[in-house]
Amino acid sequence: MINxxxxxxxxxxxxxxxxxxxxxxxxxxxxxxxxxxxxxASGSELGRQAKKVMEAGQLMPDDIxxxxxxxxxxxxxxxxxxILDGFPRxxxxxxxxxxxxxxxxxxxxxxxxxxxxxxxxxxRISGRFACAKCGAxxxxxxxxxxxxxxxxxxxxxxxxxxxxxxxxxxxxRLAAYHAQTAPILPYYxxxxxxxxxxxxxxxxxxxxxxxxxxxxxxxx
Ligand code: AMP
Numbered sequence: 001m002i003n004x005x006x007x008x009x010x011x012x013x014x015x016x017x018x019x020x021x022x023x024x025x026x027x028x029x030x031x032x033x034x035x036x037x038x039x040x041a042s043g044s045e046l047g048r049q050a051k052k053v054m055e056a057g058q059l060m061p062d063d064i065x066x067x068x069x070x071x072x073x074x075x076x077x078x079x080x081x082x083i084l085d086g087f088p089r090x091x092x093x094x095x096x097x098x099x100x101x102x103x104x105x106x107x108x109x110x111x112x113x114x115x116x117x118x119x120x121x122x123x124r125i126s127g128r129f130a131c132a133k134c135g136a137x138x139x140x141x142x143x144x145x146x147x148x149x150x151x152x153x154x155x156x157x158x159x160x161x162x163x164x165x166x167x168x169x170x171x172x173r174l175a176a177y178h179a180q181t182a183p184i185l186p187y188y189x190x191x192x193x194x195x196x197x198x199x200x201x202x203x204x205x206x207x208x209x210x211x212x213x214x215x216x217x218x219x220x
Contacts, residue, residue, distance in 0.1 A: 025081070032065055033085070036050040057171070062093055090184070133156035197210060
């Protein structure tokens with residue numbers, strides 16, 4: 001069992017790398033952003049609140065997010081380990097996670113920071129889109145479908161863009177990252193679980209760097 005956090009600014013590649021890890025190892029990706037988008041799509045009360053907060057590029061209240069992730073960790077599919085993507089995003093969330101893991105006799109093995117310059121992030125985020133059916137990720141400049149208009153993975157022909165992936169909201173999301181999330185890094189560095197990778201490299205190279213870190217935990 002390996003429990004990993006992918007930490008980094010919006011557009012750093014957390015979701016992309018989490019999906020790779022999920023396929024390669026028997027781990028499950030826990031993305032609080034995906035959970036909130038599902039709530040928005042369901043039209044629930046939580047979804048209505050999340051829609052406003054996400055469109056403003058701000059963070060949801062800690063207590064809501066913490067309860068959401070605790071409920072998710074308790075499902076049986078996390079038994080072989082999980083990859084946290086987009087959580088924790090504040091010091092309060094990081095502390096709540098420690099408590100949650102301790103209460104369940106679980107351990108945090110590794111926190112992987114994806115380091116990417118802000119200027120690159122804006123370009124990355126504004127070009128991204130995904131298959132409406134299977135969620136495979138694409139980019140206008142860097143990763144177009146092999147056959148134009150058709151998903152490489154499932155063949156579907158409809159694609160979606162996140163409403164919060166626009167230049168204005170991205171600025172607010174980056175500001176939230178620097179003010180509220182980056183301060184968690186020293187918290188994990190002190191405990192010796194933090195490793196940083198160069199998130200500016202291409203997707204395969206970043207995946208290889210992450211793989212090297214995982215194999216240090218899981219020799220052979
Ligand atoms: P993401 O898909 O991780 O980029 O998240 C999209 C949006 O969901 C963020 O900009 C926040 O508004 C909200 N969100 C996701 N995860 C969290 C979290 N851990 N804490 C607070 N807000 C979150």
